[in-house]
Amino acid sequence: MSIQLSIRDLSKRYKTGEGVSGISLDVNKGELITLLGPSGCGKTTVLRSIGGFLEPDSGDILIEGRSVVKLPPEKRPTSMVFQGYNLWPHMTIYDNLAFGLKIRKMPKAEIRSAVEEVLRLVRLPGAEKKYPSQLSGGQQQRIAVARSLLLKPAVLLLDEPFSALDAKLRHEMREELREIQTETGLTMVFVTHDQEEALSLSDRIVVMNHGHIEQIAAPQDIYDAPETLYVAEFIGKMNFLKGGAQGDKLVVGRMEFPNAKHLTGEVVVAVRPEDIILEPGTSQAAGLPGTIKQMMILGHYAEVSIDLGDHGIIRAFQPRDKVKELQLGQSVNATFNKVIAYSNN
Amino acid sequence: MSKSMKMGMLGLILVIPSFLLLFVIVVIPIALSFVESLRNEAGGFDLSRYQFLFTDKAMRSNIIFTLKVTVVSCLIVLIVSYSLAVYMRFSSGRLVDLIRKTYMIPIFIPGVIATYGLINLLGNHGWLSRFLLLIGITLPRIIFDEKGIIIANLWFNIPFTAMLLSSALAGIPNSVLESAKDVGAGRLRVFFQIVFPLSYKTFLVAATFVFMGVIGSFTAPFLVGPNAPQMLGVSMEQVFGVFQEREQAAAIAFFTFLLCSVLGYFYIRSMVKDETARS
CATH class of the missing domain: 3.40.50.300 (P-loop containing nucleotide triphosphate hydrolases)
Structure with missing residues (x-):
């Protein structure tokens, strides 16, 4: 061309x-x-x-x-x-x-x-x-x-x-x-x-x-x-959390992801709202525990705000059907499908 | 009473004061002047006053002189003012800033004072004449000549006309001109096909104002004009005040009004034509 x-x-x-x-x-x-x-x-x-x-x-x-x-x-x-x-x-x-x-x-x-x-x-x-x-x-x-x-x-x-x-x-x-x-x-x-x-x-x-x-x-x-x-901040909606790079792994709470960029030390982890999975109740296996603060129905999906304590508040897009299982103030476990990491400098 | 009828009544009430004012200070005096201009020496009614206007040698030369001074003044005022307005709109720099800050000054100087200033400057014994004599140049006759009236008209009319045209040019967004350049138009084409057509309405307004102002002017022609021929305004005053011929003065006034009406007609016609085409 x-x-x-x-x-x-x-x-x-x-x-x-x-x-x-x-x-x-x-x-x-x-x-x-x-x-x-x-x-x-x-x-x-x-x-x-x-x-x-x-x-x-x-x-x-x-x-x-x-x-x-x-x-x-x-x-x-x-x-x-x-x-x-x-x-x-x-x-x-x-x-x-x-x-x-x-x-x-x-x-x-x-x-x-x-x-x-x-x-x-x-x-x-x-x-x-x-x-x-x-x-x-x-x-x-x-x-x-x-x-x-x-x-x-x-x-x-x-x-x-x-x-x-x-x-x-x-x-x-x-x-x-x-x-x-x-x-x-x-x-x-x-x-x-x-x-x-x-x-x-x-x-x-x-x-x-x-x-x-x-x-x-x-x-x-x-x-x-x-x-x-x-x-990452400018395009689309994005959540930012603190994480750490340990060798070939990125660690966010109890979750681990591949460290593709070979970062070291403290990192900023970005996750799209649609890449967050919410499960009612708390789980010891993986994910970050949190509490639902707000839910907004936006047509065919809903935006759910979750308070993750030290990790701050994140927003997740959930299908309408899924929202029926959730309530304000409910404890949930948030897991991420994929994350993007940036050096914390 | 329906709402639309009430609104119609309100509109009428709002229009009545300005209509009455127009009627009392324009329509009635014109009608009275016209009636008076038709009265002959025997007390009857005919067109003898108008016949005199066009057959009397002195009066005819007054009309020609007035039209000549008016047309020349209008042309120079419009050319200079438009050039100034274009220069101020499309240029930048110290000179432009200086012009922007000073071009309105003549508006704030009373007409009589400005006219006496011109006599002192440009008269036979004025300081320009005396200065030029020192270097062997004799200043041609300017004061008590048509040139004096034209120069005074320029002084009185250029600032206001330039201001009108400047605001019209300021209303043309740069992007409209840029889009013309973008499709390949050079400077001259941008001016003649975009800038001028987009400001010509104001140009017509300015032309009408200058024409009416100059054709009916009195102060400058009275103070710096020749004894003969005279501008119609000066002639009217003389016929009315010195010769005490009210009817003849009324005929001159009505004729001057007709001259202005012709220009007003063309102005209104072009505006209506424009509006009709775009509605």
Whole structure:
């Protein structure tokens, strides 16, 4: 698979001290990669640098093997879908879509058929004569995506494009974007702070924190094997307990797990709520004894909080049927299917 | 009484005071002026006052002079103000900061004082003239000439117009311009196809304000304008105050109102057209 976008040692510092440093990333042709992180982590800085809206202090950006770092946005083979749609309110949808094609001096007949085709792709056929203000937020964002798709960019950049939409529409738009990406084979760089969006959309996720990359991996790998404590805290729900590394074993209470990372001394043990098994009563065999503090039914599963004494309070996801066996204040024994350990430094 | 009827009544009650005010200070005086302008010397009613307006050589040159000064002033004010507003919106640096802090100063200087200031600066014996004479340059006639009125109009109108246009340009988000650059538009295309169309409504408002302000101006044309031809405002005062011809003065006033109405009509028509297209 060929590399479509290559970022090499990119750095950009703002006067406030924020920014990014030493960002290196290769994006394959036809891949949808997501830059994920909290506000101020530098994900938008990276995206805007790719689009040419920010000039990095150092580093290089190559698209299809050609350095674009000195080119202005209008000369780059990229197109960006902005957070606020940014359709031009004084132009009809047709004019909004045709604007870039007219600049490229495409014949009128070809522009018309290209606009019709892209409107079908984004499920808004016949919207040509409308003005942006006559469309809903979701429809406007579809037009913004269509405007970028028409230009057939080498890399499509999406800056939190669905953040202004309500939850249901956001979900629908994600599915539509994925379909469009599969259909067009476009390389996409997607920026979001919404981990659910990142996990559901991406071929790979780049988790960013304080201007640097914490981990680059497929969504399942990010979720199952977060490389750093930060990623473990940021992605999904996670419980953290104190544990110890003894040779090739990790010890958490009376439980033992393989010490795959060959850690030593005190460690932080992370366990997903769905990897916790609760059994009523106490057992001397394995697990950690605790008391149920709270139970919240969340549709098809329940979130149960258990007080483990010295180990603190952990949260476990339990099937609805299982919850029927549990009561508030009841003593339970918690065992873990699997854990991830981190050095305590 | 139904709720919608009550709301309708409330709306009507809220509108009545402003409607009455408009009626008393605008509609009635215009109607009275019009009726008065139709009264001839014999006490009857005809269009003789208007006939005089367009057949009298001095009066005709006053109209042409007024339109010329108004159009030239409007063009210069709009070009300078829009350029200033664009410069302040899209540039940064010390010069921009200085302009931002100082461009409103003329608004706070009373018109009469500013006009006397201009006479002292640009008059035949003004200090600019005396300074230029030292290096052998004779300053052309500015005061008591149309140039003087135009310069005074620039002083009075540029700050407010620039302020109006600045706020319109500030309302255009950077991201809208970035998305135009993103699809390949260069600077000129971004300006003519995005920035100007998105600020043209305010541009029209500004043009209307400047036109109406200049065409009906009195202080500057009276103090720095030539004796002949005169701006319509000065001429009106002379016909009314010196020649005591109330009916002729009313005809000039009504004609000036008609000139402003033409611009107002085009302004309202373009706004309505815009709204209809987007609704």
